[in-house]
Amino acid sequence: MVKDTIAAISTGMTRSGIGKVRVSGSQAIEIVDRIYKSPGGKKHLRDAESHTIHYGYIYDGDVLIDEVLVLIMRAPKSYTTEDMVEIDCHGGVVVMKKILETVIKYGARPAQPGEFTKRAFLNGRIDLTQAEAVIDVINAKNDYALASSVKQLRGSVLEKIRHIRKNIIGSVAFIEAALDDPEHINADSFGEELKISVDENIRELQKLLDLADNGRMLKEGIKTVILGKPNAGKSSLLNALVGDERAIVTDIAGTTRDTLEESINVHGILLNVVDTAGIRHTQDVVEKIGVSKAKSSAKDADLIIYVVDGSTALDENDMEILEMIRDRKAIVLLNKIDLNLVTTKAILEEKTHHPIVEISAREEQGIDALEELLKNMFFDGNLSFNDQIYITNVRQKTAIADALESLKLVLQSIEDQMPEDFFSIDLMNAYETLGTMIGESAGEDLIDTIFSDFCMGK
């Protein structure tokens, strides 16, 4: 069913005093009513008058999410001229995102880029003279969303979704070819076979959904680059943050020759970390490429983490890095505090104004302090990135959840012993939903697959 009530976060996703989640559409009040509880537990938003504010709590089932103020605006006296609800919650990425997800879970859908403004205009709320501005808003937001929704998906996620779609369209093509040409192709009792592949697809989508919950489906977060001399402990740091042995860690200087990327979720903040080859003047060709990559990654990073090897003295390479990060957002990590320190915090403080954290990446000491620092920088607004990322993530997640729902309907149809043609309906819905997620429309895919996979003939 097409959901026509939309929701979005309408404030920036930083630690402002409050955050707002807006909901608009004929079911807006009803949906929020399902997740709202008044302090006494008796009040219902559906009874509330227009333009009234209600104190209470947002719950997802039994789980309390936040203490909120809910503003009810009934049609036509609202920005979009539809029924609108504004949920004022405590600012903060995690809370706002959770509330948005809950509203979606209970029946709204994520707004398309610029959709509130579009509705306001189409419903006559915005003056004619502003039409062009409205178009600009939609285009700007849409360009961003398009770029972000596909490009920010991790390569492996994109692959998986393409694989699932291919599998689905293959099944539909088989059913449809058999319906169109029953004398050549027989789809009797295809349900049993289909059930196996739908089950498999459901498992895969479920995994993706879990990935989305960890914010690890997107590859972009705060673009973070770890710099340091060879063997300063960059890869060990990455491992400590990620919690698995992804980057190769050895004692031989120059092991990390290429850049590795990893997304790390620190208190709900997504860091996209690039581990780089150590910076030093080198003759090794392969390593040279790695080094120049490291330098260029550092150029467009949102945050640089500079790892200093405390067991050795600062040299010209360190000086080069310190120069490079002077005007950048950066954290200096004094590593190897488990060893005898040659370079101390005091020495570093003379060279840099950036915050310094003492750690031992190998012994995983000081990692908590680093995480705390990151969190504070982010919430104090010292560190930010394009907050639309979270919205993109919610949109992607909704698409996966919707596709899962469609595939479950297919299983239901198989269970109910429906004829094969009924399977196609929900399979196609899942196919199209996953397509919107990766920016591919269905077009003539089905017909093309039928003809390329099956010999139809008169």
Next chain:
Amino acid sequence: MAYTYESYDVAVVGAGHAGCEAALACARLGMSTICFTVSIESIALMPCNPNIGGSSKGHLVREIDALGGQMGKVIDKTFIQSKMLNQSKGPAVHSLRAQADKSEYTKQMRLVMENEENLTLKQAEIVDILTEDGHVTGVVTHTGGIYPCRAVVLATGTYLRARCLCGETITYTGPNGLQAANHLTQALERLGIELVRFKTGTPARIDGRTIDYSQMTEQKGDEQLVPFSFTNRPGDIERDQVSCWLTYTNEKTHEIIRSNLDRSPLYAGVIEGTGPRYCPSIEDKIVKFADKDRHQVFIEPEGLYTNEMYIGGMSSSLPEDVQYQMYRSVKGLENARIVRNAYAIEYDCIPATQLKPSLEFKAIEGLFSGGQFNGSSGYEEAAAQGLIAGINAAMKLQGREPLILKRSEAYIGVLIDDLVTKETHEPYRMMTSRAEYRLLLRQDNADLRLTPIGHDIGLIDDERYNRLIEKSDQIQREIQRVKNVNIGAGHQVQELLEANGSTPLKTAATLAELIRRPELNYDVLAPIDPERPSLSKEVTDQVEINIKYEGYITRQLHQVEQFKKLESRKLPQDMDYSQIRGLRIEAQQKLNGIRPASVGQASRIAGVTPADISVLLIFMEQYRRGHQKDI
């Protein structure tokens, strides 16, 4: 020397399946109509397969009939075998297909055409279309006759600059060796109409006496017959049926074809036209699906008074000598004698994106077109477009709104919307998967969907309309009743349920809930439903379908609601899309090229994105408010 003859309201060019429906519709709607054909003997000719209907095509025929067209009635009179396909599948994909006696079909349609009031038949090739100020004023025959008229329906099928290919031999004729129409193309080009070249093909016909049927599998018709026309009852169409036969190609056949591919005009590059993927020639099948060790071959009679058999599945453009080897390698065809060779045919047709959804040319007022000329394939697709083009020519002359069926209303709506919206690169065939709301567009409810529309148009008389309304009321009443009848968990009920392999009731249930169980149906529940009124099978079938698939049907109805929102937003035809700021260049070009009638149609154009549609909606709102101020 040019002469001007009497004038007509409408001139129809061509008397194939599209031309016949168009001419009959116009005449029946009170228009004085003249229909031109290059050969009166070839009215409603079936130059390829000897059957009407089939998956989704059967739907088209039922819809044509529900609107007041002729095809269903003629095939009901002339079929020699009938089958409902996909009976083990859901009701949406049941589809009727009948083998026709080809020459009888032609005769019966000719009889109808010749006796229709307001309709004149004329054997002549049309060589020019006359216009004034972008407006049709007449047609000219090859003998110089000028026939003034107010509207023209082009239904030239595969005849325009047709050439047939059989190996190295090329003949410049239409199908079956009939005269091609070689002059009209130039006239159309002069009018600024863009033409393209398409290709199709047909298999050989073999003398039935030389076929060994004992080596083949017999394919019989259904015992329970269902008529195509809603005006016929099963009893009206009973007759003895003839059989078709099934055999297979084999490795030897494939080897013969492979070693002669260089002599196939298709593979030698002689054929310029684009062929359809859905009825590939046997050489295509063998090249594309190299791993298949055999292909089905259906042997189908061409009629009761001929020995010719159609060799379904083996269309080809290979040379005659290769054809002999190839057909004779098939089991049961070892001694076959070919009566007519297989051939490929190339012809001129148009990208139908030049048409409005009413099938009128955007650039030339009063000029309509239908059928294979519009880039489609198949008798049924042709007839459906012919009917709509004819109706809309009449609507235009009567100053009435054109009939544009929505995708949510009819397969005909899907067919025409696809043709005028999407750029097709091969002859377009109807397929059930093209209809996104197919659960609603069933062949069994075509009358409920379309007969009221046919009545409004004027092709369905009051008597037929009133019968339909009565049927519709009975269905609604009975659906309400079965939803309200409570069935207790009594002894008789449990026994009946068990006897039908269904779990016994724990608590009372409605009759509708029981009908919904996969193992039960409306009929088997009769013994526990004493209040049941006596109703016809067509009524109870509808009740059962509506109850059994209610959940799915309701979901599609919701989707249709959404779909209709964009469909109802009309776009002005004189809009210059390159002036709309914020539309991407690709979208501007596509929209300027196709000039969609509604935002809905715009959204289906390849290359127009959802963001473009948002921009278009904003622009339209701006336009609307701007124009309000003018008034």
